[in-house]
Structures are given as structure tokens and as C-alpha cells.
Amino acid sequence: MAKREYSFYPGCSSQKGASSSNYLISVQTMCEELEVQLNEIPDWNCCAASIGYAGGGELPRLTLSARNIALSEQHHPGQDIVATCAACWLSTREAAERLHEDQSLLAECNTALAEAGLKLRNETPIKHMAEVLIEDLGYDALKARVKKPLEGIKIAGYVGCQTNRPFGIAGESYENPKYLDKLVETLGGDSIPDYEKKVQCCGGALAFSEPEKSQEMVKGIIEAAYDHGADLIVTPCPVCQMNVEVYQDQINQTYGTKFQMPVVYYSTLMAVAYGRSAKDAALNGQIIPAKALDALAAK
Amino acid sequence: MGELNTAMIERYRNSFLKEVEANVEEGEWVKMCMQCGVCSGSCPLGKFWEHPPQEIFMMIRAGKREAVLQSESVWMCTSCYNCIVRCPRELPITHIMHGLAHYAKRLGLVPKTNPTAKFAQMFWDNLMVKGRINELKLGLALYFMNGFGDGIKVALKNQKLGMAMMKTGRMNPKEAFGGHAVKDLAGFHKVLKKAQELEDARIAQNGPPAGA
Ligand code: SF4
Ligand code: SF4
Ligand code: SF4
Numbered sequence: 001m002a003k004r005e006y007s008f009y010p011g012c013s014s015q016k017g018a019s020s021s022n023y024l025i026s027v028q029t030m031c032e033e034l035e036v037q038l039n040e041i042p043d044w045n046c047c048a049a050s051i052g053y054a055g056g057g058e059l060p061r062l063t064l065s066a067r068n069i070a071l072s073e074q075h076h077p078g079q080d081i082v083a084t085c086a087a088c089w090l091s092t093r094e095a096a097e098r099l100h101e102d103q104s105l106l107a108e109c110n111t112a113l114a115e116a117g118l119k120l121r122n123e124t125p126i127k128h129m130a131e132v133l134i135e136d137l138g139y140d141a142l143k144a145r146v147k148k149p150l151e152g153i154k155i156a157g158y159v160g161c162q163t164n165r166p167f168g169i170a171g172e173s174y175e176n177p178k179y180l181d182k183l184v185e186t187l188g189g190d191s192i193p194d195y196e197k198k199v200q201c202c203g204g205a206l207a208f209s210e211p212e213k214s215q216e217m218v219k220g221i222i223e224a225a226y227d228h229g230a231d232l233i234v235t236p237c238p239v240c241q242m243n244v245e246v247y248q249d250q251i252n253q254t255y256g257t258k259f260q261m262p263v264v265y266y267s268t269l270m271a272v273a274y275g276r277s278a279k280d281a282a283l284n285g286q287i288i289p290a291k292a293l294d295a296l297a298a299k
Numbered sequence: 300m301g302e303l304n305t306a307m308i309e310r311y312r313n314s315f316l317k318e319v320e321a322n323v324e325e326g327e328w329v330k331m332c333m334q335c336g337v338c339s340g341s342c343p344l345g346k347f348w349e350h351p352p353q354e355i356f357m358m359i360r361a362g363k364r365e366a367v368l369q370s371e372s373v374w375m376c377t378s379c380y381n382c383i384v385r386c387p388r389e390l391p392i393t394h395i396m397h398g399l400a401h402y403a404k405r406l407g408l409v410p411k412t413n414p415t416a417k418f419a420q421m422f423w424d425n426l427m428v429k430g431r432i433n434e435l436k437l438g439l440a441l442y443f444m445n446g447f448g449d450g451i452k453v454a455l456k457n458q459k460l461g462m463a464m465m466k467t468g469r470m471n472p473k474e475a476f477g478g479h480a481v482k483d484l485a486g487f488h489k490v491l492k493k494a495q496e497l498e499d500a501r502i503a504q505n506g507p508p509a510g511a
Contacts, residue, residue, distance in 0.1 A: 012432035015479045017471025019434055019464065043482045045430040048423065050378035053397035054404050054416055055423025058324045059501070063494040064426075067487070108501075112494040116486030165380035174384045201343035201379035209418035213344055214377075246460055287463045 006132065007076035007124070008038035009068060011088040012046050013238050020085070020238035022285025026267035027084050027129065029280040033145050033270070034137060039079065041072045047091040050162070051205035059108055065095030066109045069126075070118040080125045082132050084267075086162035086237040087204075089128040093167060096126055128163055130236045130266070134179055135170055139186050147275035148299065149188025153292045155269070156195045156225040156233045157181045160240040164199055175199065180234060183266060187273040197224040202243040215251050218244055222251070222261050231292050232262040234269055241265060246287055262290035272297050304406040308364070315364045321505045324398030325391045332356040338382035338392050348372045352382060352392050355399070368403040374415040376400075405502075427491065430481030434470065 014024040031038055045068060048061050056064075069092065072081050083089035099106040099122055110120055127135075133142060157180025164172075169179050177199065181191035200221055203214025221244055225233050235241050245263035252259055264286065271281035278297040283290060311318035319326040332353070339351035350358060350372045358367050367373070373396050382392040400416070403409050409416045426432050464470035481487045 012426075012479070013434070015431070017468065018479075019469045021469055022467065045481050045487060046426040046432050048426060050397075051415075051419045052423050052426065053401050054409075054419030055427070057401060057405075057495075057498045057502075058398075059498040060491055060494045063490060067490060108497045109494070112490050112497060115489040115493045116483060118486075118490070161377075161379040161381070165384045201377050201381070203343070204377040204379065205418070205422070206344070206375075206377050206415055209414040210344070210347075210375075213347060217343060246464070249459060285467045285469060287460075287467055287469075 003035045003037045004132075004136065005037045005039060005076075005079055006082040006127075007072040007079040008040045009044055009047075009072075009081055009083045009088055009092065010040060011083060011085040011238075013085060013242075019242050022282035023084060023238050023241070023265050023267065025280070025282040025285070026265055026271045029271040029276050029282075030267040030274070033274040033276070034133075034141070036132065036137075038082070039076050041068055041081070042075050043071060044068050047088050047095075049087040049091060049205065059105065059112070061091075062095045062098060062105060063109050063112050065092045066099065066113060066120045066122075067116075067118060068092060069096060069122065069124055070113055070120040073121050073124055074118065080127055080132075082127045082129055084129045084238070086128065086160065087239060089126065090162045090167070093126040096122055096124070128169075128236070130163055130169055130179065133183075133266075139182060142183070142270070143186045146187055146273050148273055148296055150184070150269065150273055150293075150296065151188055152190070153296075154190040154192065154229055154231045155184045156192045156228060156230040157184060157198055158195070158221060158225075158233045158235045158240060158244065158263075159198050160235060160237045161199065161201050161204065162239075163236045180236065180266065184234065184269070187269055189269070192225075192228045192230060195224060195228055195230075197221045202240050204239055204243075207239075207243045207247070211247070211250075212254075214243065215247055215254065218247060219251050219255060219257070219259075222248065222259050223257075225261055226259075230261070232264055232290050234264055234266055236266055238265075248288060260288055262286055262288045262293075264290050264293065268293065301407055304408065307406065315362045315367070316360050318364070319359050319399075319402075322502070323395065323402045325394040326398060328390045328395060329356050329359050331388045331390055333388055335387060337385050337387065338390075341381035341385055342375070343377055343379055343381070344375050348375050352396065355396075356390075365408075367399065368406060368408040369410060371410055371413055373400045373403065374409075374413050374419075429479065430484060430487045431479045433479065 013020040048056050048064050052061055159177050164177050165174055172179055181193045184191040202218055207214040241263050248259040268281045272293045336353045339353040350370055376396040378393055
């Protein structure tokens, strides 16, 4: 089968030395195994995520995403855009839809883009990596590559907000999406379909500005995973991963808990299940080591 | 800023709803709200909102201009999109909240100490410099946003975390010098400058003459 090609939008947090650089490494490994080729959009810029709104008005924010889509259409014509960050995917797709509905905004956007010799045709589908896996490739194809099933590992599928709402994955409900659970089962692990915090918000960007308030929500997310006997949490969103993993020390201090719950990306799970090394799966990027996966990768 | 606020009050003297419809992103949706309260029940940080979304929409209709635009509530949105997918009238609530926050910012009405307003502005300023977010500078700016003494305290609290992020390659101290950037930075800046000009022109059409 020929390689599938996508125009890839990695986003700021995936860059080398940034907070989800480990996500990018495991995604690259996963894509190698699945024969998916990611062509990075040349010279992409930040999308302003969901928090750019204080400084950025409607048109400047839309123009940020428009520049990325225009670059993609110019350099990778005909390729769908795929993003690995939920916030990147959401802002880019929202921008594309808004500009589709409002022709006067689109015209203004193009006037701005013309300053750098760019033009937005706005005909490109914008996908999250989870859509590529589940809708474009399908569970059977994902299963076919499994070399080391995640046997006996119990995994809470934490979907979070922005990979789930407002667009989500085809055929899934907003209140109880099941694709992460199905993915865990596909990889041979034990899922927790009734994990009640699977779509609970982690606070998003407010983890930085309102740390106490967000950490209270994160506490609930981790607690519920422990209640179900989870060995680890898996997530498709870099903001979720960061917020749920890295503040556990602070939460333990505030609440007297003893949390040590590893939080990994689906791509890390897949890289391990596909028989790749701990390094290729970016397990060395865990602040809280995922021991069960380390052991399996070393086998 | 203050002048723009005065001019807007003058222009929309009789209707805050009209002001919102004309000037706030997606503001034209506010009148569609049927006050069912589903959105208010959906906010993850709901208990911290002095005025949850449903109430904000009611207050807009009731002309409570200052109470809405100066409220901390519109800065309490985590962009979780719970409300959007549940609202029976399909109001783009998340975007209206962001739109109100941005409008308050433009008019200079944001509560001075609101941490999210500060962080959100820093995020935008950071990204405008090089076209990409510099997490390290953003982090440092965040720690020191409430002054030096406080910054040291917050930084110490996060020191252990910082070390762990560095050890795992998820934070790079070299980012403090240079760091990731868009290559066609001149083009990037020209495009964004133009977009801002067009946005300002649009606002001037709705509101008072530019420069007022
Ligand atoms: S759960 Fe948190 S990080 Fe994840 S998408 Fe929602 S707001 Fe963003
Ligand atoms: S859910 Fe929709 S209709 Fe109901 S109060 Fe909120 S905005 Fe209004
Ligand atoms: S998107 Fe904002 S307003 Fe809507 S439920 Fe979430 S926090 Fe509340």
C-alpha cells in the first residue's frame, strides 16, 4: 500500500525542547509503523490556541490560522492538514469554518495574506491525528501492527475537552466518547469504559493563570483513575497531558494525596505496542515514569 | 481607551444589547438565548463565576453594561466547549465569552488584577514577537506578572517541576536567547499588521471615528 501523506501542523508545544516534544517523537514513531508520512507545513506559525483572545481580535486571530492553511495549500496541495494538538486543530478548523461562512472576513484575510504573497483558497480538510487513526486508517489497521499487546495494563482513557468538543470524532458522543477505550482494547490493554472523568476539563490554559482552581479539577481526574484501579492514564491532548501529569507533586502537597499516576499519549502506547524502543516511544519524556510501559518496551 | 469607552456609551446610550451585537465577536447571537441555564450548569469552574453565562446574557439585555464588561467572570472560561454542544439554541457561548473579554480589554475595563486577562495578553504578545510561542519566556513572564517578590515565590514553588521538565527535554533554558521563530518574520509581521488595520477599520465603522 502506498504511503498516506498529510500536511502536518505540529504546533508550538511540540517543538524541540518544548513541553510536548515527547508527543512529537512518539507520533513520528507511530506514523513510521503505520506508513503515514507527515509533511510539515513550511514556516508555520502559532495558532493563538484558545487563549489568544485578550490581545488578538477576530481578524488577526483568524489570519494566523489562515496563513498556515494558505502555506499548506501552496506547498502541499491536495493533502489534508493534520494536527496533533487539540487546541491547534480546533483553532485551525474553527478559522476555516468561520472564513467559509463569512465571505467578507475571508476577503479581508486574503488582503492581509497578500502582504506576504499568500492566498487562502480554504478548501483543505483539517483533522486531528485521532481522526486520521480512527476514521482514515481504522481499528483493524491499527491492530494489525501490534507486536507486544499491552496485556494486563489497565488504562483510563482521558479524552478531555477539545479533541471531543465541539467537533469530536465521527460517530462518538460528546458525553461518553469511546474511541480511546476502543484503542486501548485494540492494543491489547484493559480499558475502563465507565471512567467517569473522561471528558472532565483539566482547566486548559487556566492551569497557568488559576492554578489552584485547575488543580482541584485535575485531582478529580486522577482520583477517579485510581478508583478504577488504573495503572496509567492515556490522552490525545498535549494540554491535558501536561496539566494532569506535571502538577501531581503540587496537588499532593495541597491535598495530602500520594498521586504518582503516569499520563501518556496514545502515540506512546502505540509505539510500545508496535514493539518500538522506550526512546522511540518517548518514555524518557515522562516526569512520572510509566513503569508498566518501560518494562514492556525493554522486553 | 477611556475615550473609546465614553464614545461607546454615548453611541449606544439606549441599548447595551445593540452595542454587544455590533462590537462583540458572535454578539449577534445573544438575543437568541432562552435562559434555560444549561450553560451555567456546564462550566467546569462554575462555582467561581460571579455571573455564569446565562446570567451574563440576561444582564446584557438588561443593560448592565459595567457589571458585564468589568466582571471577572468572562475571564473564567476554560474553552471547554461544554456549553456549546449542549445549548438548545446553539449559541456559540465560548466565543461570546472570549468576545466580551476582548471587547472589555479594548475599552480598558478589565479588572486590574485578573490573572487570566494578564496571562492571555502575555500569550498574544509572546506569539506576536516571533510567530511562535516561546514557552520559557512566557513562563518567566507569568511568574513575574505580579511583581518581583511574588515571582520569586512562585518560581521557587515551581522549581522542582522546572528541573523535571528540563531533565525530560521538555523545557530548554536556551530558549531564553532567541528560540524558535517563523523564518519569514518580516512577512508574518506585515500580514498581521494588515489584519489589525482591517480589524480597526471595521471597528471604526461600528463605533466612533478612529482615534477617538
Ligand atoms: S481537558 Fe483541558 S487541555 Fe484538554 S482539551 Fe480540555 S481544556 Fe484543553
Ligand atoms: S444554554 Fe443556551 S439558551 Fe440556555 S441559558 Fe445558556 S445560552 Fe441561553
Ligand atoms: S466553554 Fe467557557 S463558558 Fe462554556 S462551559 Fe466551558 S468554561 Fe463555561
